[in-house]
Amino acid sequence: MADPLLPDDAESVLAAELALGLLEGEELAAARRRQLADPAFAAAVERWALDFASLAQDVPEAAIDPSLWDRIAGRLPAADSRNLVLALRRWRALAVAASAAAAALLVILLLRPIPAPVVLPPEPAVVAQITGTEGAVFAARYDAAQGMLHVRTEAMPATRLAPELWVIPAGGKPVSLGLVANRGGRDVAVAPGHRALLTEGATLAITMEEPANAPHAGPSGPPVAAGKITIL
Incomplete structure (x- = not known):
């Protein structure tokens, strides 16, 4: 009931x-x-x-x-x-x-209206054009999410030495990021302790070094190419 x-x-x-x-x-x-x-x-x-x-x-x-x-x-x-x-x-x-x-x-x-998709702004691009007086030309693009520097060698004088890439912070000393290719592209893994150096205005430079024992503690001679980092 x-x-x-x-x-x-x-x-x-x-x-x-x-x-x-x-x-x-x-x-x-x-x-x-x-x-x-x-x-x-x-x-x-x-x-x-x-x-x-x-x-x-x-x-x-x-x-x-x-x-x-x-x-x-x-x-x-x-x-x-x-x-x-x-x-x-x-x-x-x-x-x-x-x-x-x-x-x-x-x-x-x-x-009810369908909400518009959220468009996230693109990640800033960290790039550098590395050029020299002897015809050496390199282009670099840094992927901050992966800590990877993509370096492409466009032109370089013929030599038995290997191109070594350096980052030079403003007012600081060169820090080696490793060897890059004599021709074509190469991905360079940037060590976590060096990633903070890849900032706007820092310099990327190339010197010609003996391939053995790279990366080196310091360059053995003047750079053959250099360029400033730009954040787009």
């Missing part, structure tokens, strides 16, 4: 039914009279009406089969008639409210 409604529950269900237009005949007339005579009940009806209006906004109406409630009542177990009617009213009010909420949510999901 359905649990009997408490007085406050019965008041709330009646107010909801009146706001939803579910009452008929004498029940409707009695509820209207009470709405006029009882300010608290009138306020409850108004609250329900506002709640249902916001839920059902822009939701198309759908007709309900008039025999639906009778079929539901016929399937319920036998119980005290007054409690059964009140329980059915409460269930019917909640069912209508839930349907309106679901329909409103569907409309919101269908009509």
Whole structure:
């Protein structure tokens, strides 16, 4: 048997039914009279009406089969008639409210604008053009995320020595980054302790060194090519 409604529950269900237009005949007339005579009940009806209006906004109406409630009542177990009617009213009010909420949510999901994709700014590019007086030309691009310096040798005088790449911070001493290719490209892994040196305005330089024992502690002669690092 359905649990009997408490007085406050019965008041709330009646107010909801009146706001939803579910009452008929004498029940409707009695509820209207009470709405006029009882300010608290009138306020409850108004609250329900506002709640249902916001839920059902822009939701198309759908007709309900008039025999639906009778079929539901016929399937319920036998119980005290007054409690059964009140329980059915409460269930019917909640069912209508839930349907309106679901329909409103569907409309919101269908009509809401699709957010524009977030476009992240490109990572700054660290580049350097390394040129010399003897026709040596190198290009360098640094990938900070991987700590990798991509160096391409465009031109270099013929020699048995190997080109060694150095970074020279402003006011500092040359630090070897390793050998690069005599021709074509080579990726140079920059040691973590040297990565902070690859900043705007620092110099990349090439000297010609003996390939053995590279990288060296310092250059053996003047650079054949040099260029400033630029961050684009």
